[in-house]
């Protein structure tokens with residue numbers, strides 16, 4: 390049987406991870422631009438799910454859907470896809486493919502839903518058991534999972550509320566095969582830790598063993614603002630090539646941050662920006678506007694913070710999108726007031742602000758070269 394992977398730009402990380410996992414079982418995933426024989430796999434998020442639902446529904450081959458949207462809405466997705474992989478797919482996708490190929494020999498594995506039944510996942514992926522993203526994406530996934538539970542984020546429900554890390558030996562092995570080592574993690578400065586209390590000695594040990602150019606805490610990974618301290622920035626200065634650090638502020642209102650369970654304050658964001666500036670590092674800071682419970686005053690506080698950060702760094706702004714499987718899944722976005730839109734427009738023209746605050750499918754000046762170092 391030929392197994393295909395539907396080429397969807399937003400799902401490249403999933404393709405990279407699952408292609409590597411399937412290849413360990415002797416199964417090749419062929420990228421395709423339309424559903425193809427015999428089996429086609431999809432990874433869907435909340436934006437792409439709408440676009441591909443009819444294609445999956447009308448496909449003549451066997452279809453398998455996974456990804457954050459399918460995991461959170463597996464009942465709904467199983468009405469149009471033959472199988473739904475819920476959560477991490479490294480173990481369950483190859484096992485499901487073996488079941489489809491020889492149903493009499495292997496049962497449907499845990500972590501797979503159909504329109505008739507769902508067997509919940511029974512384990513988390515041990516990162517060292519699989520190659521990182523390197524072969525397809527050039528990035529190395531060093532950690533997964535997050536102990537914070539920000540109300541808008543799917544990471545904890547998809548990957549779990551504890552951080553898991555690829556071992557230093559495994560990361561070093563793959564990093565030393567490439568010229569530029571870049572990492573995928575929800576918080577690079579939490580490497581080796583429980584995700585809440587940094588273990589900087591482990592990060593130093595990791596990075597001092599890598600001979601390639603190291604980009605850490607910048608595209609495609611990020612860090613949390615309260616982890617940005619002198620010790621962390623000394624590590625970046627001593628070991629890394631990046632001139633930028635990427636982190637989330639999300640709001641300029643402490644009241645909203647508390648409602649979101651972000652676990653940090655506005656003053657910690659300010660300190661992080663000031664420290665980056667002192668070290669000659671450009672902060673690239675994420676904001677979400679239109680958050681539920683955010684009033685006009687909160688939006689203006691965010692705008693003040695954005696204006697201030699724009700003197701020292703760059704800002705990514707996104708409109709709130711309720712995601713299934715999160716605490717805010719049923720909440721509606723608040724309108725973004727005209728004064729905020731006007732200032733963001735001006736800052737976007739100066740290339741200080743990028744992102745999508747009017748429409749989730751329209752992004753302003755999303756130029757990777759702006760973010761990548």
Ligand code: SF4
Pocket residue numbers: 535536537538539542543544545575613
């Ligand atoms: S936004 Fe970041 S810190 Fe918050 S839950 Fe998601 S991954 Fe964790």
